[in-house]
Amino acid sequence: MNEIELTIEQSKIYNGVICPYCKGISEMIKSKEIYGKDYGWLYICKPCDAYVGCHKNSKRPLGRLANKNLRKLKNEAHRYFDKIWKLKILDRTKAYNWLSEQLNIPFDYTHIGMFSEKTCRTVVEISKRALNDNRRLDMDFGVEPVTEFFETI
Ligand SMILES: [Zn+2]
Incomplete structure (x- = not known):
């Protein structure tokens, strides 16, 4: 898109x-x-x-x-998604490109502040899965993982 x-x-x-x-x-x-x-x-x-x-x-x-619920979900989406670039798993631009592709939303509109509750929940889930995948890879290579394991739905 x-x-x-x-x-x-x-x-x-x-x-x-x-x-x-x-x-x-x-x-x-x-x-x-x-x-x-x-x-x-x-x-x-x-x-x-x-x-x-x-x-x-x-x-x-x-x-x-x-509203209050969306504010909470936006914070949660940022908490997990931001780890992807803050922990340098991807650089920030690549992380937003990845998110844009995952959500099938144009890059220019890939801002958590613009998302609905449903999209924020999706961001939380896919970010947790990406972090878990990265953790598993680190462990496969004998590297100390940078995150804990996150429960997903
Ligand atoms: Zn109003």
Whole structure:
């Protein structure tokens, strides 16, 4: 998959302009209001308790607004997927290329911040499996594995 055309509504969701749950217009607030500490700007839909942070020193959102459950799943997806490049199993670009191919999502849209709950769950599973495969390979070669074994579904 290379080219996909987003609808206006989808673009607005990806740009943090509208809330994906109620389709209302989001507000921009200082993250201090939520976290008690300043991490820059947040797009928020207060009625839905859905929000997303912005890239450092910018008003560009990291993805779509996320409710509590999606925020939890995004963190979990990052926790496992990021190990793949942080532990240098693949470099960061290759890791995102791999994820894009696994999910059959164009590379430009392969951002955990843009994913649904279902896609985040898939990221967790495939990342755990990749880490387990790497662990088994390390052990086959008599190398100390860089991760523990992760239970998969
Ligand atoms: Zn909303």
